[in-house]
Amino acid sequence: MTTLANAKPRAYGDGLFEEYPVVASDIIYEGAAVGENASGYARPLVAGDVFLGFAQQTVDNSAGAAGAKNVQVRQRGHVQLPIGSLAITANDRVAVYASDDDTFTLTSTANSLIGWVSRFVSSGIGVVEFDAVAVRAALT
Numbered sequence: 267m268t269t270l271a272n273a274k275p276r277a278y279g280d281g282l283f284e285e286y287p288v289v290a291s292d293i294i295y296e297g298a299a300v301g302e303n304a305s306g307y308a309r310p311l312v313a314g315d316v317f318l319g320f321a322q323q324t325v326d327n328s329a330g331a332a333g334a335k336n337v338q339v340r341q342r343g344h345v346q347l348p349i350g351s352l353a354i355t356a357n358d359r360v361a362v363y364a365s366d367d368d369t370f371t372l373t374s375t376a377n378s379l380i381g382w383v384s385r386f387v388s389s390g391i392g393v394v395e396f397d398a399v400a401v402r403a404a405l406t
Contacts, residue, residue, distance in 0.1 A: 281341065281342070281399075282340060282341060282342060282343070283322065283338055283339065283340060283341065284318070284319065284338070284339055284341050284398075285336040285337065285338050285339075286300070286302070286307070286308035286318055286336060286337055286339065287306075287307055287308065287332065287333035287334075287335075287336055288307060288308050288309070288325055288327040288330075288332075288333070288334070288335045288336065288337050289303055289305075289307040289308065289309040289327070289332055290307075290327065290330060290331050290332040290334075291327070291328055291329070291330070292309055292310065292327055292328060293310075293324065293325070293326045293327065293328050294308065294309065294310050294321045294324065294325045294327075294337050294367075295310070295321065295324045295367075296321055296322065296323050296324045297320060297321060297368075298310050298311070298320065298321045298367035298368065299311040299317065299319075299320060299364045299366075299367045299368065299370075299378075299380060300317075300318045300319055300320065300321050300337060300339050300367070301315025301316060301317060301318060301364075301367075301378060302315055302316045302318055303315065305332070307332050307333065308336075308337050308339070310366070310367035311364050311366060311367045311378055312366060313364070313365045313366065313376050313377045313378060314376055314377070314378060315378050316378070316401075316402060316405065317364065317378050317379065317380045317396075317398050317401050317402075318339050318341070318398050319339030319340050319341040319342075319396070319398045320339060320340050320345060320396070321337050321338070321339055322337075322338045322339060322340055323337075323338060325337040339398070341397065341398040341399060342396060342397040342398065342399070342400075343395075343396060344384055344393050344394065344395050344396075345393070345394055345396060346387060346391065346392070346393050346394075347362070347370045347391070347392065347393075347394050348370060348390055348391055349362060349370045349371065349372065349383070349390060349391070349392050349394070350369075350370065350371040350372065350373070350390065351371065351372055351373075351390075352372065352383070352386065352389070352390050352391065352392050353386070353389065354386045358383075359382045359383055359384070359395075360372055360382065360383050361374065361379055361381075361382055362379075362380055362381050362382060362383060362392075362394050362396075363377035363378055363379055363380060364377060364378045364380050365377045365378075370394070379401050379404065379405065380394065380396050380401065381394045381395050381396030381397065381401065382394065382395050383395075
């Protein structure tokens, strides 16, 4: 291994966004929770998937092969979501799960961890702090 002898500028991202290849014959809509299937492709989240983030734009791969298109996801941040059974007592950072790409709950059974309640807004509505990298680490 050779160490650097000169400056070597590198291209860095901010870690906020990432792109993943999309599963065949599907559409991921802007704002959808995105999950990873068993083959490593992004899809509208299905309960039990590893959470990748939230889609930043709609990607229509309904006529394409797996990996023909990529979806850009926001990997971390805060998002206001409807959360089943959310009450004001959730301000203590309870875990939030998804059972599909637009259904969020406090129930872990068979669902996908997506983040933690950051702030109670009103009955059934909360701000969720999400970090797909931290979620993946929490699962291993």
